[in-house]
Amino acid sequence: MTNKIVAVPKGSGMYRWMMMNIGTVEIKGMDVVTDHSFVLPADVIVNLRAAYTYQLAQDFTTRKNPELQKITYGGQIPYIPWHSGSIISGILYKSWRLNYSFIYVGERYHNSANIPENYEQPWYTTDLSASKEIQLKKCRFKISGEVNNVLDQDYEVVLNYPMPKRNYKLILSIEL
Known part of the structure; x- marks a missing residue:
C-alpha cells in the first residue's frame, strides 16, 4: 500500500492533530470473530461476542536521512497494536438487560x-x-446504569491523553 494516511496527536493536547503520509506500508494480519446467542430456560437470552485482531503494519518508506531510515524502516506504524481484542456479552430477560465489555x-x-x-x-x-x-x-x-473502567485502570489511548478512571453514568431516556 502506498500513501497510507494516519492521524497522530501533535504536542501535549488533543486539540492539534497531524496527518502523516507514510509512503510505503505493508500490512499483514488476521481478524477472528465469533458471535453466539443462547436461549436459556425462562426465556433468558445470552449473547456472546469475542474478537481478536493481529496486525503487522510496517513502514517501508525510503527516507533521505540515513539515521531516520535506520530507525523507522520496517517499524510498526503509529498506534497500530500487534494484538487487540474484545469480549462483549449481554443477558436479556424480559425488559431487563445486563451487559459486560472487555477491550x-x-x-x-x-x-x-x-x-x-x-x-x-x-x-x-x-x-x-x-x-x-x-x-x-x-x-x-x-433507565440505565453504567460502570466504566470497573478495574480503575490507568491508560492512554493516545500519548498524553489519559482516559478516565472508574466512572459512573445514570441515564434516563423517554420515547414518546
Missing part, C-alpha cells in the same frame, strides 16, 4: 521509530451496564 489493546508505538521512547503500554478496560425498559401508555422509558 484489550496491545503494545504499540506512537511513531514509526520503534524505539523505547516511543513505546506505548498495552491497556484494557472492563465495563458493566444494566438497563430496564418500562412502557407506560404511549411512553417508553429506559
Whole structure:
C-alpha cells in the first residue's frame, strides 16, 4: 500500500492533530470473530461476542536521512497494536438487560521509530451496564446504569491523553 494516511496527536493536547503520509506500508494480519446467542430456560437470552485482531503494519518508506531510515524502516506504524481484542456479552430477560465489555489493546508505538521512547503500554478496560425498559401508555422509558473502567485502570489511548478512571453514568431516556 502506498500513501497510507494516519492521524497522530501533535504536542501535549488533543486539540492539534497531524496527518502523516507514510509512503510505503505493508500490512499483514488476521481478524477472528465469533458471535453466539443462547436461549436459556425462562426465556433468558445470552449473547456472546469475542474478537481478536493481529496486525503487522510496517513502514517501508525510503527516507533521505540515513539515521531516520535506520530507525523507522520496517517499524510498526503509529498506534497500530500487534494484538487487540474484545469480549462483549449481554443477558436479556424480559425488559431487563445486563451487559459486560472487555477491550484489550496491545503494545504499540506512537511513531514509526520503534524505539523505547516511543513505546506505548498495552491497556484494557472492563465495563458493566444494566438497563430496564418500562412502557407506560404511549411512553417508553429506559433507565440505565453504567460502570466504566470497573478495574480503575490507568491508560492512554493516545500519548498524553489519559482516559478516565472508574466512572459512573445514570441515564434516563423517554420515547414518546
